Amino acid sequence: MTMSIEITQEPPTHEDGEARLLIEVHDLVKHFGPVVALAGVSLDIQSSEVHCLLGDNGAGKSTLIKMLSGVHIPTKGDFFVDGKPVNFTSPRDALDAGIATVFQDLAMVPLLSITRNFFMGREPTRKIGPFSFMDMDFANHVAREEMRKIGIDIRDPQQAVGTLSGGERQCVAIARAVHFGAKVLILDEPTSALGVAQTSMVLKYIHRVRAKGIGVIFITHNVRHAYAVGDRFTVLNRGRTLGTFSKQEITLEELQTKMAGDKELQDLSDELGGTV
Amino acid sequence: MKKQINIPPTAVPVIDEVDERVSRFSMSRRLLSRPDLGAFAGVVLVFLFFGITASGTGMFASDGVLTWLTVTAQLMIIGTGAALLMVGGEFDLSVGSMIGFTGMMIAIPTTYFHVPIGLSVIMAFVVAMGIGALNGYIIVRTRLPSFIVTLASLFMLRGLTIALSIVFTNRTIVSGLKEYSDDSIVSWLFSAELFPGFFQWLAENDIIQSLPNGAPSVSGIPMLIVWAVVIAVIGHIVLMKTQVGNWIFASGGDANAARNVGVPVSAVKISLFMTTAFCATVYSACQVFEFGSAAADRGLLKEFEAIIAAVIGGCLLTGGYGSVIGACLGALIFGVVQMGILFTGAPNDWFQVFLGAMLLGAVIFNSSIRKRVTGEH
Ligand SMILES: Nc1ncnc2c1ncn2[C@@H]1O[C@H](COP(=O)(O)OP(=O)(O)OP(=O)(O)O)[C@@H](O)[C@H]1O
């Protein structure tokens, strides 16, 4: 790993100065038949914070955020948005509540154009008499603009998403979520397929979104990326939290050790000559 | 090991220069990835072929044109429904049985129980769309392939049609509907011929042929064709220009992805099954009012013809890709070839050979298009 990132943190520019609690979950449990994917997780997201979710493969990170985004219905547990209890039964409910998500599998339809994917489920419409039509010109324009902002100049917004590279596809998903995430933005390993330039662009993006007062949940396996942009870190292990730590409480090294289930990685690192 | 990225508080650099790779995506490429391209080429070929081989046969005289336009219009009606459903990622094999069933639903209550004809027609539409909704509901709830669920409906509906016809009327062909339907609005709606005066005038001026008794060989534009055009135009606009159209593409392309971004996939699919049922009912109503009769075996194999039209028109069997225009062109190819073979006097069996070959060709062509669009290999 040669790219290490340290962000020159400047205090987030709050509109009102106060951090508000956006999402709060208590003892969230999720079973898939006999599989216990989450065994009681509590978490909260505030405005203008980047909350990193860390943990090994299968720890339950994706399951957790899928409940926050309405894909899975929790088996048990309390879920509050803006202090009010909610029961999301579909992703639409979460989107309506201002929670937008970049899923690990991206939720893109390869056969459809960038524009049609970008606005999938949230199509801009224009009325002509009593009929309402999809406003394609506007949609193309916005999709193109949003992709430019993330640093990708798409050649043709009508191009099918299937012909994009994996990273470009990821950028479409991120740009889409940013465009629609009014309150909370959830990113499930958004940088896994990205090159160095696009990754730092996404990290800058996260920072910028946070400055607008949006709460960001950021899942990654890269502790350095997490530490660079995160305000708080929740470490999951086998369906439970190992705790939530603020940046002041924990160093990068400590966080890395926590993620690796203590020590193991350090040993491995020594074995491999300190390069992990 | 430490580098720094400094985050400017606001601006993110925007790439302004034009991408030099833009030229790869030319107009021709966009044209080539149209789903209906193959069908369009097919139409041209078919017209060229029969324009030469059937030129002296009356196929392109006014009444000849009407015969293949009628076949085309019938298939356009159910083909539009099938295409929309296929783009939405499902099939409906119950269309043919639905045609027989709804025909009887219009004929039996009116001729045997003296239900007003308008009411019978409305009931037929309501029940058909209810059955369509049930098909859709079972499919979205159980996530079973629509192929198998609607195959079950194919048999159940056909069996039910024959069994109930025998229970109520002791026969499988119910005729004599004309005396109940004359002068009714529904009869006009499904079997009128528009602009008779105009066609009279055309015949008098020898622009179209006249029958020996002096009547024009084509007495007007049948409502069947009007229905076909209206349904196709609405289907095309909904699919390409509206929010619901985007939902249909998304549901068929990747139902899970669509659901995760808030597309009401289940509602979309159920509505599409209701649409195919609606189209089947329009088809059967036009037939019932034209002949004044209904038969329990009407519509046999029509589900396959509808699917063939959609596939020739560029719909992918896997969903998420296709067009209504393509399906209409597929219907046109079907109508021209079926009637063209009759006009040229070739044995009708050749039609089936041609149809199978056409279908195979279309599927191979479509899958190559799919690869081009998605970049798969
Ligand atoms: N639909 C499902 N049915 C059954 N088990 C599931 C389902 N979804 C997730 N699981 C199980 O729940 C556990 C947590 O999975 P999850 O996808 O949340 O892990 P993750 O932390 O996101 O891992 P990764 O870092 O690999 O993405 C896994 O053991 C997985 O097998």
Ligand SMILES: [Mg+2]
């Ligand atoms: Mg995951």
